[in-house]
Amino acid sequence: MGGPLPLGDPAPADGRFPAGLLVDPAVPFSAYLHVPFCRVRCGYCDFNTYTATELRGARQDQYADTLIREIELARDVLDQVGGVRPMDTVFFGGGTPTLLPAGDLARMLQAATDAFGIRDGAEVTVEANPDTVTPQVVQTLLEAGVTRMSIGMQSAVPHVLAALDRTHDPENVTTAVRFAREAGLDVSVDLIYGAPGESLADWERSLDAALALEPDHISAYALIIEDGTKLARQIRRGEVPAPDDDLQADMYELADRRLADAGFDWYEVSNWARAGGHESRHNLAYWRGSDWWGFGPGAHSHVAGLRWWNVKHPAAYAQRLSLGESPAAGRERPDEQARTLERVLLRSRLADGLDIEDIAETHRERVAELISDGLVDAASALRDRRVRLTLRGRLLADAVVRALTE
Incomplete structure (x- = not known):
């Protein structure tokens, strides 16, 4: 369920911005839509996610309608300061967005488009667990305006997936990529290296498998041990070894060399893309300091130098919005x-x-x-x-x- 939220200042119930805040309409605007549901919790994960037994009053089948209420609130708040602009990028993250019906994701995207508008050629990404990707899901997302799918591969080696508590069928990565490709979507695959028991040969096998998929984009992240996670507790008890910094460095150098040889350019320390505009424009918006509104429990936002973050639990998030209140828990102006x-x-x-x-x-x-x-x-x-x-x-x-x- 992630670490604690920042402290910051109290956020007003109506969500209004501080007096005098000036929004520059020339600054690009993005939307992040958080779907906090997972079938199981991976041992390394520190994101704000919840399995079915942890929802305590929140309902997945009502989630899209709840998030749409925050979109409507955001439109009103931004309208008061002249900050409504068409979206340059949209990103559905999680959790596992594709645990929701594809039609729910489509409704959320349409609500955001109705509220803010969307630029021609905008990038719209959906993160997906490979086990949840079907031709029907992909077609619904394509028709809704999705342009890109980011598939959580993590590894091609069974014992590495087990160490990470990943439960997806590795064979489904190939079919998920094929379905997305056949629909004309850009495809990104995510990898993690440095898991307990993973060798350099294991990592090379995963790189080979990822490259064989011929994606447009590959993210490769070193495993980081976050406090409060299952994996952190296992390491503390001596049940599994901590990541080896030297081995992770060797893995990074191998990835950079193999990806470059395959025609991928690094554009951020952990991200590589084929030439021709296949970088994640949404993530670049974060790294370059653009404006974005993060929708959903625990989501963070940034507009005109103001930062705020929502309450974490889906039930608390839903309750605030049902009362017509902002779900923001706190905010700050760095x-x-x-x-x-x-x-x-x-x-x-x-x-x-x-x-x-x-x-x-x-x-x-x-x-x-x-x-x-x-x-x-x-x-x-x-x-x-x-x-x-x-x-x-x-x-x-x-x-x-x-x-x-x-």
């Missing part, structure tokens, strides 16, 4: 120091890099040290005045951020 930290943290991870002017003046001289350490590309810094990570820098991205902010 100061300049916090915004600088965030810019460095997010934009330094991108292949196009971070403008040196976005670094606090007191820390800009540290770029030279990072170049000497082989973490930042010298030509980019000197010629373009941008911090672009080398391969070694990507492996030590957190150290780069610390050097530029602390």
Whole structure:
């Protein structure tokens, strides 16, 4: 069910923005629609998700109508400050969005389109568990306006999937990709590396399987042990080993080499795409600091420098909206120091890099040290005045951020 929400300031029941908040209509606007339901909880997962036994009063069959109420509230709030703009990207995340009937996802997308509008050529992504993807589901989503499907593969090796508590049938990854491809959708597959007991050969097998699917996009994330998860407890009790940093570095280098050889370019530390505009434009909106409204329990939002987050449990979320109240639990307006930290943290991870002017003046001289350490590309810094990570820098991205902010 995820970690605790930030503290922040109380959010008003009507959801209205603070007086004087100025929304720039030229800033792109995105929508994130959170579907917090899962059949089982994966041992590594720290997302705000709930199995059927954890819903305690919330109902999946009423969820679409509940979320649509938040969309209507958002339209009213944004309209008051001149902030209604067509959506550039939409992302259904979870949880497992495809646990809901595809028709419910279509209704939610239509409600958002009716409220805000949607730009021609907008990217609309649905995350999917491969076991839930059928030709009928894909066709319904396609007709609703979905353009992209992100399929949770994680691994092609059974014992690695078991270590992650993933229950999907690996064979269904192939069929899910085929169904999405045949419908004309862009396809992304997600991988995780560094699971307990996973060898470099296991990881290479998963990479080979992912590349054989010929997707447009691949995300590969190092396993991170989050406090409060089942996997964290297993490691603490000594039942399974903790991830090996050196092995994970070897896995990353192998992935980068194999993906590059297959025609994929890295555009963010953990993301690779084929040429021709197959990057996740929605995730780029986050990394570049655009505006977005996150709908659903526990979802976070950002508009014009204001950040807020919703109550976490689906029952509490539904109750607030049934009373005509905002589901926001708290909000904040980060100061300049916090915004600088965030810019460095997010934009330094991108292949196009971070403008040196976005670094606090007191820390800009540290770029030279990072170049000497082989973490930042010298030509980019000197010629373009941008911090672009080398391969070694990507492996030590957190150290780069610390050097530029602390």
